[in-house]
Amino acid sequence: MVKGANVGLATLSEDVGSVMVSLGWSSTTGEGDADVSVLLLDGDGKVRSDVDFCFYNNPVAGNGSVQLLGKTPTADGSEDRISFDLDAVPQEIEKVVVAASRYAGSRFGDLDDLRLTLADSAGDGLVRFAVEGADDVSAVIFGELYRRSGEWKFRAVGQGYASGLAGLATDYGVDIDDDAEQDGPEPEGPGQDMSELPAATGQDGPEQPAVTGQDGPERPARVPAQTRGSDPAGLAASAAPRAAAEPEPADPAPVPKPARRPRTAKKKVTLPRTAKKSLADNDTWRTARLFPVSALKSDRERETRATSVVLSVMAQVPEFGRRLTAGFGAPAGRMETFTEVTLPHGESPRRPDGVVRVERAGKLWTALVETKTNGNALKPDQVQAYMDIAARRGYEAVITLSNDVALEGSPLVDVRIDRRRKHKVALWHLSWAEVVHQAQMLIRHEGVGNAAHAWLLQELLQYLQHENSGCHGFQNMGAAWVPVRRGIDDETLCRGDARALEVIENWERLVRQVCLRLGGELGQKVLPVQRARRGSDPGARRAELADHLCEQGRLNAEIRIEGTPGVLAITADLRTGKLRTSIEVPAAEPGYPLSRAKRLVRRLSEAPADLHIETLVDGGGAGPRGTLERLRPEPADILPKDGAQMTGFRLSLFKGMGNGRGSAETGFIRSVDEAVDRFHAQVVAHLEAPVP
Numbered sequence: 001m002v003k004g005a006n007v008g009l010a011t012l013s014e015d016v017g018s019v020m021v022s023l024g025w026s027s028t029t030g031e032g033d034a035d036v037s038v039l040l041l042d043g044d045g046k047v048r049s050d051v052d053f054c055f056y057n058n059p060v061a062g063n064g065s066v067q068l069l070g071k072t073p074t075a076d077g078s079e080d081r082i083s084f085d086l087d088a089v090p091q092e093i094e095k096v097v098v099a100a101s102r103y104a105g106s107r108f109g110d111l112d113d114l115r116l117t118l119a120d121s122a123g124d125g126l127v128r129f130a131v132e133g134a135d136d137v138s139a140v141i142f143g144e145l146y147r148r149s150g151e152w153k154f155r156a157v158g159q160g161y162a163s164g165l166a167g168l169a170t171d172y173g174v175d176i177d178d179d180a181e182q183d184g185p186e187p188e189g190p191g192q193d194m195s196e197l198p199a200a201t202g203q204d205g206p207e208q209p210a211v212t213g214q215d216g217p218e219r220p221a222r223v224p225a226q227t228r229g230s231d232p233a234g235l236a237a238s239a240a241p242r243a244a245a246e247p248e249p250a251d252p253a254p255v256p257k258p259a260r261r262p263r264t265a266k267k268k269v270t271l272p273r274t275a276k277k278s279l280a281d282n283d284t285w286r287t288a289r290l291f292p293v294s295a296l297k298s299d300r301e302r303e304t305r306a307t308s309v310v311l312s313v314m315a316q317v318p319e320f321g322r323r324l325t326a327g328f329g330a331p332a333g334r335m336e337t338f339t340e341v342t343l344p345h346g347e348s349p350r351r352p353d354g355v356v357r358v359e360r361a362g363k364l365w366t367a368l369v370e371t372k373t374n375g376n377a378l379k380p381d382q383v384q385a386y387m388d389i390a391a392r393r394g395y396e397a398v399i400t401l402s403n404d405v406a407l408e409g410s411p412l413v414d415v416r417i418d419r420r421r422k423h424k425v426a427l428w429h430l431s432w433a434e435v436v437h438q439a440q441m442l443i444r445h446e447g448v449g450n451a452a453h454a455w456l457l458q459e460l461l462q463y464l465q466h467e468n469s470g471c472h473g474f475q476n477m478g479a480a481w482v483p484v485r486r487g488i489d490d491e492t493l494c495r496g497d498a499r500a501l502e503v504i505e506n507w508e509r510l511v512r513q514v515c516l517r518l519g520g521e522l523g524q525k526v527l528p529v530q531r532a533r534r535g536s537d538p539g540a541r542r543a544e545l546a547d548h549l550c551e552q553g554r555l556n557a558e559i560r561i562e563g564t565p566g567v568l569a570i571t572a573d574l575r576t577g578k579l580r581t582s583i584e585v586p587a588a589e590p591g592y593p594l595s596r597a598k599r600l601v602r603r604l605s606e607a608p609a610d611l612h613i614e615t616l617v618d619g620g621g622a623g624p625r626g627t628l629e630r631l632r633p634e635p636a637d638i639l640p641k642d643g644a645q646m647t648g649f650r651l652s653l654f655k656g657m658g659n660g661r662g663s664a665e666t667g668f669i670r671s672v673d674e675a676v677d678r679f680h681a682q683v684v685a686h687l688e689a690p691v692p
Contacts, residue, residue, distance in 0.1 A: 006155040013120040022079040025111040039097040046173030064332030085331040095146040101139040101165035109135035116142040121329035122426040129156040138164040291463040302373040302470040311337035333360030366395040372402035373470030390425040405509035409538030433473030437516040445523030481661035488553040500546040511557040529558035581679035582652035597635040612652040618645035
């Protein structure tokens with residue numbers, strides 16, 4: 001589409017009751033980012049109240065009809081995705097504005113390839129709009145959805161705002177409060193215990209303080225009006241003489257607490273407090289678990305129990321169920337889940353592992369679920385049968401859930417789509433690593449509605465992370481791993497070898513899983529970086545990387561961790577059997593070169609002594625290098641000797657990598673996890689993010 005054009009969604013697809021809007025961009029450094037926001041407007045072009053402003057501090061709006069899903073990795077970077085249940089948007093809402101904003105003085109002119117894409121509930125792309133000319137602005141309206149004659153249409157807008165997110169929201173009637181002190185300081189350090197979690201913030205009203213009782217649900221805290229801010233003993237002493245002199249006045253009417261206004265400053269997140277000291281007599285006592293795993297013996301038992309555990313928690317914890325299904329086009333509504341359902345299919349009925357049904361405004365959304373655990377592969381004939389059943393019965397989706405990680409352009413299961421059928425069924429894949437990630441983000445960083453929901457998610461995590469559950473995510477580099485390593489050792493691996501391509505695909509799966517795991521632990525966005533032109537063919541990109549593997553014998557990857565000064569690079573050198581984790585830190589601080597070197601060494605006071613430090617010089621040439629142990633007494637040894645301009649430092653750690661293709665103690669996958677964890681905890685965590 002071009003700027004100013006509009007189109008009716010019903011003319012593009014029959015499945016537009018719910019749609020997915022994605023906003024994307026790229027940057028030359030690979031580090032540019034922005035935040036998405038949505039405003040729900042009435043007939044006057046204003047929000048009804050501040051709760052109609054959907055952004056990072058309020059990710060759900062419109063009674064659940066709009067939800068920000070966060071960033072999702074793609075073949076060439078990442079996209080911010082927004083789920084719209086158009087059938088459930090309140091009738092008073094006439095227009096929905098989709099925008100994005102930058103922060104800390106950044107402008108959209110620093111980003112390239114600004115674009116919006118819109119897909120229907122089956123995942124088929126309907127609209128693409130490229131935004132141009134957004135150079136000196138810090139907020140951009142990408143497009144808007146609006147009603148005409150009872151139908152939804154989309155308009156490509158591309159309008160910029162120099163006043164940023166706050167200015168954009170204010171123009172549409174949102175009362176913005178950027179003063180962090182108005183509502184009191186945010187909690188610092190360790191977060192609440194699970195029994196002290198705050199009540200959920202309602203979508204249609206201000207937050208209320210909550211008290212969690214021992215034997216009952218959470219309720220708003222109440223303080224008697226006559227005792228607020230006073231000493232009860234003092235009140236009792238003064239009440240008697242006052243009563244003798246004059247009649248006691250009626251209790252004053254409670255002053256209503258003003259509604260909180262949206263704050264465009266991002267909220268801080270806190271981690272849960274460490275577990276309380278156990279009451280057990282000794283370490284042999286085991287805590288009773290809601291979902292026990294000690295008796296699991298067969299793959300069939302693991303699949304059956306894992307499916308039932310996950311689906312039951314999805315139904316009981318709305319935030320968790322919505323987080324897992326919104327990206328698949330499911331509406332926000334009442335969810336029920338089922339296991340071992342029998343459905344007719346020719347002469348032999350089929351029994352999918354599970355069924356998810358969501359009801360919204362009298363309409364049903366249904367997905368069949370096929371589960372695999374313990375590294376077992378999905379069976380194409382099973383998935384094909386469920387696709388046929390779903391199409392015949394009018395269901396919307398089939399969801400596969402396994403240890404594997406899906407890649408764009410490389411489907412896990414090839415299924416045949418009957419184009420003659422009017423009803424379309426979407427095939428989606430979910431990794432166990434993604435399930436664990438979403439549970440971690442909710443209970444450790446973002447919070448859920450009440451303590452019972454938090455406890456359920458904690459039990460789910462205990463189950464999924466237990467060695468007997470079989471739900472450990474991607475754990476096998478594939479049958480080609482050992483032959484490829486041998487071919488690199490004896491220099492017999494040639495360009496175009498299909499086995500090298502298989503290793504590249506599995507390496508990409510491993511890197512994506514590392515991002516999910518690290519992001520869940522940190523509560524921050526951790527995404528893989530793809531140094532490729534947007535829109536390029538994923539298969540061609542992987543084939544090129546496979547040829548580089550054959551020639552150089554190295555696997556390379558980059559991940560970006562929110563709040564860190566650079567990109568974390570991972571290099572697995574299959575010739576030498578070493579893993580290198582590194583980060584480039586710009587030397588942007590003021591002062592003389594020696595002062596910069598000394599500051600860096602002081603910041604790395606807790607880093608390992610074997611940390612390698614290399615000076616980066618203008619022009620890309622190699623500078624001095626040495627270990628932290630040698631540079632601590634003599635930081636000047638890292639300065640360029642030929643007068644070259646120092647631009648930054650490269651920090652690196654090396655470790656041996658496992659030989660096995662799995663995740664055992666000597667496995668390659670575990671060695672990568674350990675290398676990334678060590679480098680982040682001992683090096684990256686001590687580096688401050690640069691000030692723009």
